[in-house]
Amino acid sequence: xxxxxxxxxxxxxxxxxxxxxxxxxxxxxxxxxxxxxxxxxxxxxxxxxxxxxxxxxxxxxxxxxxxxxxxxxxxxxxxxxxxxxxxxxxxxxxxxxxxxxxxxxxxxxxxxxxxxxxxxxxxxxxxxxxxxxxxxxxxxxxxxxxxxxxxxxxxxxxxxxxxxxxxxxxxxxxxxxxxxxxxxxxxxxxxxxxxxxxxxxxxxxxxxxxxxxxxxxxxxxxxxxxxxxxxxxxxxxxxxxxxxxxxxxxxxxxxxxxxxxxxxxxxxxxxxxxxxxxxxxxxxxxxxxxxxxxxxxxxxxxxxxxxxxxxxxxxxxxxxxx
Amino acid sequence: xxxxxxxxxxxxxxxxxxxxxxxxxxxxxxxxxxxxxxxxxxxxxxxxxxxxxxxxxxxxxxxxxxxxxxxxxxxxxxxxxxxxxxxxxxxxxxxxxxxxxxxxxxxxxxxxxxxxxxxxxxxxxxxxxxxxxxxxxxxxxxxxxxxxxxxxxxxxxxxxxxxxxxxxxxxxxxxxxxxxxxxxxxxxxxxxxxxxxxxxxxxxxxxxxxxxxxxxxxxxxxxxxxxxxxxxxxxxxxxxxxxxxxxxxxxxxxxxxxxxxxxxxxxxxxxxxxxxxxxxxxxxxxxxxxxxxxxxxxxxxxxxxxxxxxxxxxxxx
Amino acid sequence: xxxxxxxxxxxxxxxxxxxxxxxxxxxxxxxxxxxxxxxxxxxxxxxxxxxxxxxxxxxxxxxxxxxxxxxxxxxxxxxxxxxxxxxxxxxxxxxxxxxxxxxxxxxxxxxxxxxxxxxxxxxxxxxxxxxxxxxxxxxxxxxxxxxxxxxxxxxxxxxxxxxxxxxxxxxxxxxxxxxxxxxxxxxxxxxxxxxxxxxxxxxxxxxxxxxxxxxxxxxxxxxxxxxxxxxxxxxxxxxxxxxxxxxxxxxxxxxxxxxxxxxxxxxx
Numbered sequence: 001x002x003x004x005x006x007x008x009x010x011x012x013x014x015x016x017x018x019x020x021x022x023x024x025x026x027x028x029x030x031x032x033x034x035x036x037x038x039x040x041x042x043x044x045x046x047x048x049x050x051x052x053x054x055x056x057x058x059x060x061x062x063x064x065x066x067x068x069x070x071x072x073x074x075x076x077x078x079x080x081x082x083x084x085x086x087x088x089x090x091x092x093x094x095x096x097x098x099x100x101x102x103x104x105x106x107x108x109x110x111x112x113x114x115x116x117x118x119x120x121x122x123x124x125x126x127x128x129x130x131x132x133x134x135x136x137x138x139x140x141x142x143x144x145x146x147x148x149x150x151x152x153x154x155x156x157x158x159x160x161x162x163x164x165x166x167x168x169x170x171x172x173x174x175x176x177x178x179x180x181x182x183x184x185x186x187x188x189x190x191x192x193x194x195x196x197x198x199x200x201x202x203x204x205x206x207x208x209x210x211x212x213x214x215x216x217x218x219x220x221x222x223x224x225x226x227x228x229x230x231x232x233x234x235x236x237x238x239x240x241x242x243x244x245x246x247x248x249x250x251x252x253x254x255x256x257x258x259x260x261x262x263x264x265x266x267x268x269x270x271x272x273x274x275x276x277x278x279x280x281x282x283x284x285x286x287x288x289x290x291x292x293x294x295x296x297x298x299x300x301x302x303x304x305x306x307x308x309x310x311x312x313x314x315x316x317x318x319x320x321x322x
Numbered sequence: 323x324x325x326x327x328x329x330x331x332x333x334x335x336x337x338x339x340x341x342x343x344x345x346x347x348x349x350x351x352x353x354x355x356x357x358x359x360x361x362x363x364x365x366x367x368x369x370x371x372x373x374x375x376x377x378x379x380x381x382x383x384x385x386x387x388x389x390x391x392x393x394x395x396x397x398x399x400x401x402x403x404x405x406x407x408x409x410x411x412x413x414x415x416x417x418x419x420x421x422x423x424x425x426x427x428x429x430x431x432x433x434x435x436x437x438x439x440x441x442x443x444x445x446x447x448x449x450x451x452x453x454x455x456x457x458x459x460x461x462x463x464x465x466x467x468x469x470x471x472x473x474x475x476x477x478x479x480x481x482x483x484x485x486x487x488x489x490x491x492x493x494x495x496x497x498x499x500x501x502x503x504x505x506x507x508x509x510x511x512x513x514x515x516x517x518x519x520x521x522x523x524x525x526x527x528x529x530x531x532x533x534x535x536x537x538x539x540x541x542x543x544x545x546x547x548x549x550x551x552x553x554x555x556x557x558x559x560x561x562x563x564x565x566x567x568x569x570x571x572x573x574x575x576x577x578x579x580x581x582x583x584x585x586x587x588x589x590x591x592x593x594x595x596x597x598x599x600x601x602x603x604x605x606x607x608x609x610x611x612x613x614x615x616x617x618x619x620x621x622x623x624x625x626x627x628x629x630x631x632x633x634x635x636x637x638x639x
Numbered sequence: 640x641x642x643x644x645x646x647x648x649x650x651x652x653x654x655x656x657x658x659x660x661x662x663x664x665x666x667x668x669x670x671x672x673x674x675x676x677x678x679x680x681x682x683x684x685x686x687x688x689x690x691x692x693x694x695x696x697x698x699x700x701x702x703x704x705x706x707x708x709x710x711x712x713x714x715x716x717x718x719x720x721x722x723x724x725x726x727x728x729x730x731x732x733x734x735x736x737x738x739x740x741x742x743x744x745x746x747x748x749x750x751x752x753x754x755x756x757x758x759x760x761x762x763x764x765x766x767x768x769x770x771x772x773x774x775x776x777x778x779x780x781x782x783x784x785x786x787x788x789x790x791x792x793x794x795x796x797x798x799x800x801x802x803x804x805x806x807x808x809x810x811x812x813x814x815x816x817x818x819x820x821x822x823x824x825x826x827x828x829x830x831x832x833x834x835x836x837x838x839x840x841x842x843x844x845x846x847x848x849x850x851x852x853x854x855x856x857x858x859x860x861x862x863x864x865x866x867x868x869x870x871x872x873x874x875x876x877x878x879x880x881x882x883x884x885x886x887x888x889x890x891x892x893x894x895x896x897x898x899x900x901x902x903x904x905x906x907x
Contacts (some may be wrong), residue, residue: 109628123562124563186752202717248434302435
């Protein structure tokens with residue numbers, strides 16, 4: 001920990017984590033309640049981005065449909081709540097397992113393909129889930145559904161914004177810890193090796209498909225968790241949470257922050273929200289009314305990032321060791 | 323027997339089926355126009371282009387403006403084609419050219435950025451409200467393709483135009499030098515470089531061609547639905563599905579898959595509720611049917627993938 | 640005669656109208672160095688592809704280590720004791736040399752569904768990996784990124800990775816390619832050290848190496864094995880002379896039946 005503080009990356013990261021850890025206290029002190037809402041969403045998106053980073057950043061699997069796992073997690077909670085099952089102890093495992101199962105099915109079908117096929121197939125399956133959700137009139141269809149938050153009787157009241165935030169933050173820390181072990185574990189090395197050269201890995205004797213499928217399932221499960229949190233954050237589920245635009249946004253977050261790095265997804269989530277919030281007023285400074293069309297600037301920015309800045313924010317901190 | 327008597331001999335259900343099949347052909351041809359350009363860029367330039375739907379959208383918006391200026395659907399539409407071609411060439415030179423040979427992730431990211439850009443550009447220039455293009459007066463009637471089966475003339479015009487373009491493309495690919503390069507490039511990218519061809523020009527042409535087809539599809543589809551922001555984005559994914567089913571790089575595959583998808587989509591929507599009612603309760607069937615008919619296409623894609631991972635006419639690895 | 644370690648029975652592979660592998664039946668005995676030679680386009684790489692499992696033969700069978708492996712996927716054959724090096728060097732470029740070999744060791748060390756323990760500090764992987772690097776003479780480059788290694792060093796790394804799984808049969812696809820005379824001699828000496836201990840199927844154009852190393856040679860022309868036998872038999876075979884079109888490509892003079900025990904690993 002002390003060694004980490006000596007590098008700029010380490011220092012900034014620790015600072016960020018500290019701020020995040022006490023955010024509810026800060027927002028209360030400065031009476032900026034709505035910042036806590038943003039903070040919660042940043043943490044949830046960071047969790048989502050970490051789940052995608054596992055397969056995209058470390059594994060090189062460009063899955064353009066990750067938002068479908070949010071949808072499954074969120075809708076599991078929403079549908080159960082709608083039918084009177086409000087206990088989080090039941091809802092949350094169901095949501096996570098459902099997302100994992102779907103990931104297993106999709107993964108088994110998609111991971112046998114490569115390159116362009118894989119990207120488009122994951123996108124198509126995400127659309128399938130989206131249309132299924134939008135078609136379920138009983139659960140709000142296109143408009144979505146207001147739901148009540150999950151109950152954890154006696155333990156936590158998720159309606160309390162600070163409690164909910166700290167739960168999300170705790171989960172973020174847990175997932176970060178898992179990822180830090182995963183990256184250099186036997187499993188992680190196989191995934192990363194396969195990204196580097198999967199024919200080589202097969203020639204070494206690894207059944208690459210099996211490991212990739214397992215990673216895909218894990219990633220889907222964590223994505224489902226993010227969806228569960230998202231549904232509880234707004235007390236609302238809708239097909240929009242699993243639109244392909246959301247999948248695209250998630251890829252942007254992962255790349256922006258620095259693919260295949262531990263804290264990259266966190267930097268990315270923060271940067272993404274910061275950009276969204278700040279671009280509008282910045283453009284308005286140039287000329288009143290321009291701010292509304294900030295994506296005219298954001299779009300080409302993405303093009304430039306894709307062409308010239310693939311290392312993301314993490315690479316700004318200089319080369320890593322080991 | 324008079325025509326009218328012969329017509330009344332047929333069951334109304336058959337007429338309905340025929341109508342739906344024609345609609346399926348019409349949808350299939352529109353989708354083929356969109357998918358053809360896409361499969362060409364995928365196959366020859368190995369380029370994931372998410373912004374292809376934006377070209378579809380731009381075709382419709384540009385046509386709306388030109389139709390407004392010229393006060394003629396046909397003139398506006400005809401002028402919109404070279405405009406879309408030009409747009410395609412500009413986009414290729416500005417962005418796509420730098421993406422060739424790069425990681426697919428880079429291409430996904432960059433073209434995603436383009437989608438955001440075009441959607442916002444359209445919103446800024448044409449406003450957030452959707453526009454509409456009216457069916458041209460001379461096509462606002464019905465034609466009797468089969469005795470007793472009146473079919474909207476506009477839709478029929480789409481079928482004729484779409485079929486003509488498909489035939490043109492087939493001739494182009496089979497009989498011209500450009501077509502030979504396209505075929506060669508689709509199966510072996512490196513080879514066309516070795517043939518001493520001006521690759522830059524070829525890619526520019528191919529991309530421009532794809533843009534025109536997409537724009538044409540967009541402007542033809544507009545009177546049937548509307549001209550709105552993001553109109554190309556959801557339909558693009560169906561185009562992806564078509565290419566996956568047909569096989570990347572194969573125009574024949576795109577055609578076959580598009581026609582199949584067109585039939586499945588329309589007929590599925592029309593007949594699925596009745597089909598489901600045979601073994602589900604009425605209420606379950608009516609709530610499940612819309613959801614399932616939307617996703618039929620993806621289920622078919624999944625089925626094809628299990629059987630042929632590289633599509634019906636794709637390169638076998 | 641010992642039961643062959645690897646044998647194929649009338650292997651056939653077509654690509655469209657092209658018959659790339661024409662009813663090939665070859666075998667490799669335990670511990671022998673068996674060279675596969677032939678003009679360019681003879682189908683050597685296609686044959687190796689079928690042996691490793693990257694290509695499916697249209698008909699015929701492949702037996703390895705007493706099992707029918709014709710339908711077995713690549714990674715399963717590797718686990719049975721088959722290893723290969725690639726014609727175009729194929730290492731994991733973003734990893735260090737030590738990482739590369741450690742992964743090769745890991746592939747044979749049970750399953751890798753371990754998510755928490757740090758594999759980079761796992762001595763049961765690192766120690767054999769370092770030993771493997773020592774054997775090929777790359778120990779001092781253990782912590783260098785594979786992409787930063789010279790071409791020859793990457794070749795050495797490939798061999799270390801192939802050896803890491805303690806294979807009974809190594810498929811070496813043109814290991815001398817791109818090597819200078821001195822490097823080649825060192826590699827030849829190194830490989831010769833395996834005679835009797837590990838079997839090798841060697842695809843090579845370097846006739847010098849082939850005749851110094853091989854116990855038996857099979858000649859492939861237009862997908863067909865036209866001759867198979869000891870180096871002397873091959874040298875004397877008229878079909879072989881004809882296939883190689885002329886004196887400058889004809890096999891070099893005899894080396895007197897191989898020199899066992901020469902060329903230590905430590906010379907590398």
